[in-house]
Amino acid sequence: MLLRNKDEQEVVSRERKDRRDFEQLSALATRMGLNSRQYAKVVVFSKLPLPNYRSDLDDKRPQREVVLPFGLQRDVDLHLKAYLSHKAMSSGRSLDKPLIRSNSGGIPAADEVPVNPEPFAQNSVALERILRRRSLQIRDKQQEWQESPEGQKMLEFRRSLPAYKERDALLNAISQNQVVVVSGETGCGKTTQLPQYILESEIEAARGASCSIICTQPRRISAMAVSERVAAERGEKLGESVGYKVRLEGMKGRDTRLLFCTTGILLRRLLVDRDLRGVSHVIVDEIHERGMNEDFLLIVLKDLLPRRPELRLILMSATLNAELFSSYYGGAPTIHIPGFTYPVRAHFLENILEMTGYRLTPYNQIDDYGQEKMWKMQKQAQSFKKRKSQLTSAVEDVLEDADFRGCSLRTRESLSCWNPDSIGFNLIEHVLFHIVRKERPGAVLVFMTGWDDINSLKGQLQAHPLLGDPSKVLLLACHGSMPSSEQRLIFEKPEDGVRKIVLATNMAETSITINDVVFVVDCGKAKETSYDALNNTPCLLPSWISKAAARQRRGRAGRVQPGECYHLYPKCVYDTFADYQLPELLRTPLQSLCLQIKSLELGGITEFLSRALQPPELLSVQNAVEYLKIIGALDENENLTVL
Template sequence: MQAARHRLPAAKWDLEIVQMLKHGQVLVISGMTGCGKTTQVPQFILDASLKSKTGQVANILCTQPRRISAMSVAERVADERAEKLGGIVGYQIRLESVMSTRTRLLFCTTGILLRRLESDPTLQGVTHILIDEVHERSEDSDFLMMVVRNLLPQRYDLKVILMSATLDAGLFSAYFNDCPRLEIPGRTFPVEQYFLEDVIEMTGYHLDERSPFARPLKRMNAAPKAGVSTRLPTDDIIDEIEQATNAVAPRHSLQDQNLTPKQLVARYPGIYNKLTLKTLAMIDFDKINNELIELLLEWIVDGPHQYPREGAVLVFLPGLAEIKQVYELLLTNPVFGGRNKSRFWILPLHSTLSSEDQHRVFSTPPKGTTKIVLTTNIAETSITIDDVVYVIDSGRMKEKRYDASKSMESLDLVWESKANAQQRKGRAGRVASGVAFHLFTSHRHDYHMKPQPIPEIQRVPLEQLILRIKILDLFDNMQDVLSQLIEPPADIGIETAKSRLQDLGALDLDKNLTPLGYHLASLPVDVRIGKLMLFGAIFRCLDSALTIAATLSYRSPFVSPFDKRNEADKCKLDFAIGNSDHLTMLNAYKSWIKAQKDGSQAAFRFCQENFLSIKTMQMLATMKHQFTELLSDIGFIREGILCRDLERKFRGSDGVLAVTGQEANVHNDNMKLLSAILVAALFPNVVQIKTPEAKYSKTGEGAVARLPKPEELRFSTKSDGYVSIHPSSVNFQVRYYDSPYLVYHEKIKTTKVYIRDCSMVSVYPLLLFGGCIIAIDLDRNDFIMSVDEGWIRFKAANQEVAELVRELRLELNQLLRDKIEAPSMDLCACPRGSQIIETIVRLISTQ
């Protein structure tokens, strides 16, 4: 083990790193994958302190972006030091730790260190902080860097190291007052790199003029469409290429798709044949060219080249739809399908696929079988497939963006950054020399790609970050705090997040933390999911609320194999209940729990027969254990419930209902109440269902109104116009709703603006748990109650009813304040509290 350590490239920099830290507080270290920086740098510091004559042993915190990284690195370092994990070396992740009073090198997630800062703002006793993988630019790591930078003037003895595989070292060095930098070379195998022009030349790819992957033709007297590049007719392209001699090279600022054929000849001179240049002049650079991917795969497995014939192929595609297209294309290709099918493993890899489907990509195929993995950027850093020799990089990725002005997330198709391209290339050089094919031109890579991806903090909702700032209480002005971030978010995103927190009741009108906000900040989950958990505890439907919270935090347990989608969709609809995706997932989960009574094999068969992922079910159970401990920890349910005890007793199963007791779950099967607390958590994410005028059909008994077709229904938001139900929803083909309102978890833009995970809700929950109620006397007879500035309106029978609902809402708000300010208060033992809750439950249940 020691010999292996000394062979790592980082070993040569031991003394230099220690010396640099003696003369400064901050050091930036960049090192390629495999150089040993993550495991070795903290050991250099620890070993130096153990040898020091001062006798002061370092106390090192090393943050990792993911739980699995913190655990695996800690285990590796403990092994290298021939020590038991939990002694000198330990780890701490959310709800789990292996450490002791002897621990001097602690690997933890970034979130754990931020939580520690809440109670220990100056990190007394800590001598070194190592923040690893800072190039990922997660919200947590950017925020931690800002907090640490503000802490350094108060802690002159504290040393900070920033580490990453691919790093814009200058940016981070400048942020920490031009601190010193160090680069450690990597130990990956060499990877030959080719670009689009090379791939076309190698494969002899010929583009037909009518191909869907060709750019549209230029038309005489037609104004060009914005954002659409056009091309000359094929004969004109060939003529221009033939005549191109001594053409002047175009400016680097011009992109390839905007060049004439003559300019292309000048940009790519001499080394490419005329057919290659013709294809470059015709190809649509903005499309994922499945035709070229298919041809390149044929060339890799059977073509005339000197590269290895063994080893896996990793194909990077933007998303699940593109994976499906290429997957189906290959199955119908005679080279990969039909009689040759046994020669290939064609495996999709995507975060929404089940763990069972994902596991096979790590297996080694039999000799003579080629593994082809179709994946997204999940395989850039999170997952490593060791036997990859070839990488095909489409150059595109889907990235979540958040439009704060519309409170809407979109999944945009974007060009990857140079850092992404470098990571993808490196996947081919883990165990042997490899080859990377990038399906974009070398000119785009060199002159038009961003060096790094957009930081997460600039493209995600900011609610949790704002709560974290409020609860840390380290800063006076929130706007000033956020402006100190290395690359701050836009002001509109900050203001939208504050408004959303006020809608949820987490901030008051003066934007100070409410008691609810304090507890939401204490729960390391999305604020909406946190509120769902709290209301589940208050309204005594805890187990079911935690199940729904887990599905929203993780993912749906339903799976749809490519070749059995229709069958899978039918099974999902069999579980449908209450026009609700959330209740449908709950119903499937509860059915799995019942199947477990007949043993683990019965539960496994149940999942197979109903297109449910057993691994996802088990993960949801684990998350419920974690949520239960969190609520126990802040006093909302019985104290002393520990996740590890639940895991030990109910491994792979649930048990939350058993340990929390009947009293906490009296209303566990009340579906109307569960829909109501979804309003509390998700408001103001509400859509109104607009039904067309009734059409009638003649029958023997007279005219009968017919139900509208699903596509005739329209779904309206308050401020963003009309949206569509996502095809994955159980409401996608619904023709009639008992109530004209739906609440939803997220709104996302792909080909359309969709709402996903939606549930039908009644008016009373909107009045009781939505925005402020206003009662309006229209004509002395009708009393209209409105919520959300009049967007949701409800006609009360009389003034007394209107006042009763409003008073009940005020009583509920006060009760919630009392419960949140004193979480251990038992509402069931309090006559007033119990009466209010039961009145609300009865009102909702009988509407």
């Protein structure tokens, strides 16, 4: 067949063959005037001589061409030129008149041979031509998708999002300023659309091959879910122009121009690339959460900006406290994107008890964690005897002064024995039963504090005759530790007649969007890292959320139609919540952060942390440094010790 086909040069056979089979086939190919060679388990027959090694057939050690960004290639050229210049000067020669061999075989004078001037400039020009040609190809591909029927439908949907109205203003602000702060309400499309606007504008300007956009997300699931959605909106497979990278998992290729990753991934890159060479835009999403990694990253990026004047930094927040971040970056411009949500009716605990007729007692508020976690149940029982031992004094005073005279006697009795330290598994079960039995169709999103609560409540609901019936209810969990394949199920619509119930942590407040949610059940708590003074270690403990977080949870119910939100705490308790969450930098031990500062060689720990958005107390920093010295992680000069 190979001999009959003039256009074909070789045939590759991937069928498994042992040594004797190959020898017979090789002898046959030789008699027919063909070349043959075996590469591992692959046999190739060719009309042309074959090399000893073929990288395209090596599955264990695949090799591929890597195209460096223009800025990085330019730096490499400059370093090489400086090295060659230094080497030539040290040997008494000049790069401007290089020496080559003469016809007589000796070393002639430099003026015997004409010099090819500026070889490095020629290389840079050639590289620019390659990037220009590649950029035009990327632009043609984007235009082809946008003009296709599927692309037109997708563009029509994207234009319906509130973010589209601010597209030109956003791009103008980014082009004219090094730092831009963007705030947007839930559902406005800032997370999926703004990175696309930047990428599309770079491609339209024929800079697609040289741009590199990194968008950080606080959680793995959000980085994966958003990248998958953006790739679909661009009519591509994940890993082409859009990819993601999280710990131990990623999908990106040589053509990836927009990378979604966790904050930790970007910090690890800064360990080896302090200037983020080749990166054109950095987008930090969900900065309102004020995690320690995010605040740490903001300091590092603020120090980086003067060294990289062409780098653009975009900060995105789901709340309206953008002025705080704007002032931190010297009055950076702020743009607000209003979101569209349907009205959501809020029901607080007193309303829920009146509506459902549920009665709270000291015994039905003990959450069942199973036999393996019996100590948790015993701890809850003891808390009833101490009566509100873990409540803040502000909440205690509010409960004592609360006026529930508008409620029925049964509701007032229930509120009098309400235990704020309990999550309320039985109450959640009763509310879900009420929704499934009496309310209109729509998915339900239940906010829990952590995996133990999610897993225990899921087991309790599965034992319920109605809520555990798979033909009527689809029970799903949403947690960062779950496999990616299971996490994707929460975004899919269930079959007709089946109500989807998703048990999630606070990651579902802003990081991910489940479009078909109509009902939200809010326990009012989230796990936060705090300091255990007895053991001198950080620990995760449930604590009250902020008003901003409660609004975010409530807003999740109004994505597709008017929604309902069930807050499992009284309205008077909600009124005592802080407006915004306290930054993690101000409420947790700083030992790990101090070590990270030293590993990145960012200078003195105290001086570095003093440049934070909201610096921690000096005493907290000193205590962390002293602790690291005591355990031998730092020496007396605050240098890292050898492991």
